[in-house]
Amino acid sequence: MSVFDPIYDVVIVGAGMAGASLAAALGSNARVLVLEAEAAPGYHATGRSAAFWSETYGGPDIQPLTTASGPLLEAGGHLAPLGSLHIGRAEDGAAIDAFLAAFADSAVVLDRVDPAAFIPGLRSDWVLGVQEPSCAYIDVAALHAGSIATARRAGAVFVTDAAFQDATRADSIWTIATQAGTARARILVNAAGAWADSVAIRAGARPLGLQAYRRTMVQLRTNPGAPDTLPHVADIAGRFYFKPEPGGRLWLSPHDETPTDPCDAAPEEIDVAIAIDQFEQAVDWQVAAVERRWAGLRTFAPDRLPVYGFGRDVPGFFWAAGQGGFGIQTAPAAALLAAALLLGSNPDPVVAGIDADRYAPGRFT
The missing domain is CATH 3.50.50.60 (FAD/NAD(P)-binding domain)
Incomplete structure (x- = not known):
C-alpha cells in the first residue's frame, strides 16, 4: 500500500x-x-540557523514562546551555556533604555554592565552594555x-x-x-x-x-581567536551580532534583512564586506580568514x-x-x-x- x-x-x-x-x-x-x-x-x-536561544530575540510578543520553550529544550539536552551581551555607543542610550523597559515586566534577567569586562579588545567608544545571562547555544x-x-x-x-x-x-x-x-x-x-x-x-x-528576507552569516578565523568565555554579542542598534564557535572561530552576521522572493538563498559579497566592517568597528581583532559564508531566509508576517x-x-x-x-x-x-x-x-x-x-x-x- x-x-x-x-x-x-x-x-x-x-x-x-x-x-x-x-x-x-x-x-x-x-x-x-x-x-x-x-x-x-x-x-x-x-539548516541555516544562527543557533542560539535568546529570550529577548524577537521582542516582548515572542518572549513568552521562547521562555516556555527553554525548559523543554534543556530537558532534551539541546541547550548549552553562552550568555548574551547587548552593546552600544553613548548615542545608543535611548535604545538601551527602551530595550530594558520592553522586558521590565517579564521574568527575563537583564543587567547593565561594562561591556569591556566581557569582550577583550572592545573599542573604547562601546561604553554601554546589557547582559542577558540566560542566552544559550541551541543544537x-x-x-x-x-x-x-x-x-x-x-x-x-x-x-x-x-x-x-x-x-x-x-x-x-x-x-x-x-x-x-x-x-x-x-x-x-x-x-x-x-x-x-x-x-x-x-x-x-x-x-x-508574508515576506521573506535574506540573512547573511559568515564564519571567521580571527587573531586573536575568540575566547571560550566570549558571549553572544549584539549591537543594540541592530547592525551586527557575533558569537563564538568551537576552535576559536566566530559566527558573524550584519543583521541584514533584504526582501527576496522564496529561493535557495545565497550570500552577497557586499553583505559579507559590511559584516566584517561592522565587526572591525567594534573590536580591534584582525580577521585572518573568512572560512565559510551562507545565507538563509527569515519570513515575517506584516x-x-x-x-x-x-x-x-x-x-x-x-x-x-x-x-x-x-x-x-x-x-x-x-x-x-x-x-x-x-x-x-x-x-x-x-x-x-x-x-x-x-x-x-x-x-x-
Whole structure:
C-alpha cells in the first residue's frame, strides 16, 4: 500500500522545524503525513540557523514562546551555556533604555554592565552594555532530528521530494497534489516557510502578506581567536551580532534583512564586506580568514509575529508560518500551542498561560 492511500487526519506541508515539531506535538492524537519539497528536511531556514536561544530575540510578543520553550529544550539536552551581551555607543542610550523597559515586566534577567569586562579588545567608544545571562547555544540539528524521530515513533509519515502543487477541498477532505503523489486529509497545515503564501494561494486560501528576507552569516578565523568565555554579542542598534564557535572561530552576521522572493538563498559579497566592517568597528581583532559564508531566509508576517491557527476563509486550512528568525528557539512551545489549536484540545500546561489570539491568522482579516 502506498503512503498516499490512507485519508490522513493531518497533512503538513513543510518538514522544517515548524512542520516537524508540530508533527511531534500531535503525536498519536492524529494520523499525520508530512510533505517536504526538498530531498531532506530542514534544507532552508532550519539548516541555516544562527543557533542560539535568546529570550529577548524577537521582542516582548515572542518572549513568552521562547521562555516556555527553554525548559523543554534543556530537558532534551539541546541547550548549552553562552550568555548574551547587548552593546552600544553613548548615542545608543535611548535604545538601551527602551530595550530594558520592553522586558521590565517579564521574568527575563537583564543587567547593565561594562561591556569591556566581557569582550577583550572592545573599542573604547562601546561604553554601554546589557547582559542577558540566560542566552544559550541551541543544537538545531539534534532538535530537528529529535522532532522527526518523535513524530515517526507516533506514526507520522515523512515524504521528501514531494513539492506541493495544489490542493482542493470537497466533502470535508483535502486532495493535495504533490510531485511525489496525491494525498488526502481532513486538515491541511501550511508550514511551508517562505513559500507559505504560495501554498495558501494554490489551496484557495487568502495569503497573509508574508515576506521573506535574506540573512547573511559568515564564519571567521580571527587573531586573536575568540575566547571560550566570549558571549553572544549584539549591537543594540541592530547592525551586527557575533558569537563564538568551537576552535576559536566566530559566527558573524550584519543583521541584514533584504526582501527576496522564496529561493535557495545565497550570500552577497557586499553583505559579507559590511559584516566584517561592522565587526572591525567594534573590536580591534584582525580577521585572518573568512572560512565559510551562507545565507538563509527569515519570513515575517506584516506585524512580525508568527501565525498559528485555522484561517477564516477556507475550512480545514491551518497556518504554522511567519516564524521570522525565532522559529527554532520557540519551536517546542509553539508546537504545543499549535497542536492544541489544531486538535481543539486544552493546551499543555507549559503554554496554557500564553495568549494564542495574538498569533491567530484572523488578525489580518
